[in-house]
Amino acid sequence: MKTLIMFSGGTDSTCLLYRMLTTTDDQIIVHRLRMMTEKRMTKISLAEDVVVPPILNWLRTNCRDFEYDESTLEMPDQIMVYPHFGYGYIGGLLMINGVADRMVTSRIKEDTRPQSCVKYAVARDIFYSLMEHGLVDGGRLRYGGKVDAEWEVPHDQIGKIHEYRMMPQELIDLVLTCRYPEVVDGKVVACQTCEFCVKVAAFMVAAKDETIDADLYVDALLKKKGGFPYHTVCVPTTFRSVK
Numbered sequence: 001m002k003t004l005i006m007f008s009g010g011t012d013s014t015c016l017l018y019r020m021l022t023t024t025d026d027q028i029i030v031h032r033l034r035m036m037t038e039k040r041m042t043k044i045s046l047a048e049d050v051v052v053p054p055i056l057n058w059l060r061t062n063c064r065d066f067e068y069d070e071s072t073l074e075m076p077d078q079i080m081v082y083p084h085f086g087y088g089y090i091g092g093l094l095m096i097n098g099v100a101d102r103m104v105t106s107r108i109k110e111d112t113r114p115q116s117c118v119k120y121a122v123a124r125d126i127f128y129s130l131m132e133h134g135l136v137d138g139g140r141l142r143y144g145g146k147v148d149a150e151w152e153v154p155h156d157q158i159g160k161i162h163e164y165r166m167m168p169q170e171l172i173d174l175v176l177t178c179r180y181p182e183v184v185d186g187k188v189v190a191c192q193t194c195e196f197c198v199k200v201a202a203f204m205v206a207a208k209d210e211t212i213d214a215d216l217y218v219d220a221l222l223k224k225k226g227g228f229p230y231h232t233v234c235v236p237t238t239f240r241s242v243k
C-alpha cells in the first residue's frame, strides 16, 4: 500500500512517521505543508525548516527510505490557517492525483477540544469532497470521478506520553515542540513558556517513569489546567490502526 503522511516535524507526526516506517511495509510518501503570510514564512514554518531535515535524515538512516516533498500555502495576514484545513486540501489534491492509496495524519486523543473537533470535521469535509468529485485523469480533472481513499488517523487514541515511550530518545531530541519558536543563528530556540513547552516537558518526565499511567496522568494534567473536555465524543472515525 502507498501511504501519504502529512508531516510537520512535531512530536505527533514524527512519532506517526516513525511507526509507519517501522511497523508497516507501506511505501511511504511524506509531505510537509509550509505556511506563509504576507510573503513571509511563519515562525513555526521557519523553525520546521531547521528541524525537519535532521529528523528525515535520522529516519532514513535508522529505519528505511521514503519519498519526501513539500508545498507552501500563502495566505494574507490575519487569516488563521489551521494546518488540518491544509492537510484536507493539499493532501486531498495529492490523493486525487494518485499519489497514494490512503492519507494519514496525527491527531491524538488529547486534542478533543470542541474547536479542534470542528476544524477537523471541516478539514475532513474538504478532503472527502475532493475524493467524491475529483479524479485527475491524464492531467485533467474528471468531473464525476471518484477516488476510493481514506484519511486515517492511526494515533487518534494515543496520547503524547505513549508517543514519547514509543520513540527513541535520539529522535525525541530532534522534534519541534514549541509553538512560538525563534530561529537564531540557524538553531531553533524554544520559548520555554508556551503551553506546549510546559506540557511537553511534563509529558517527557512522565514518559520516563513506567509506573505512571499515561491516561490518568494526562487526565489529571488537563483538569488541573482547567483544560478541555477529555472524553468529548468527536467526529465519527472508522480508521484502521497501525499494526
Ligand SMILES: [Zn+2]
Pocket: 177, 178, 179, 180, 181, 190, 191, 192, 193, 194, 195, 196, 197
Ligand atoms: Zn514554547
